[in-house]
Amino acid sequence: MTNENTAVTKRAGYLCALSDLEATGAYGVEREGAAFGTIVVRFDAGARAYVNRCPHIGTPLELFAHNFLDETRQQLVCVTHGARFNVDDGVCTSGPCIADKLRALEIDVQGGEVFLAPAQLKE
Ligand code: FES
16 A cells, blocks of 8 residues: 555655744755755745855855744845845845845645755756
């Protein structure tokens, strides 16, 4: 007998479950073969995903695991020099790379789980 949940979580491009976003509002994922990590962040009833690489000098945004958001959970914050990015579009609204943006990744949310869109798997 096949466990359907197990089959879904092993699908290519699996990033995390929406429930993984509850504690901090965001979740960091390291993907095998990817040069940079992925940030999955809660947005409305779904999520957004970005490459975990600050456009200022290219560092990951977080210091502690899964801690990407400010106290309001409305902006992602880079701990290196304090740049702040909108959750919905990744645009930097303050800091040294203002108006630059995090690289967005297409995702699919199915059954409460977040996957990279198939086109993103080719990169
Ligand atoms: S590396 Fe992110 S603000 Fe400088």
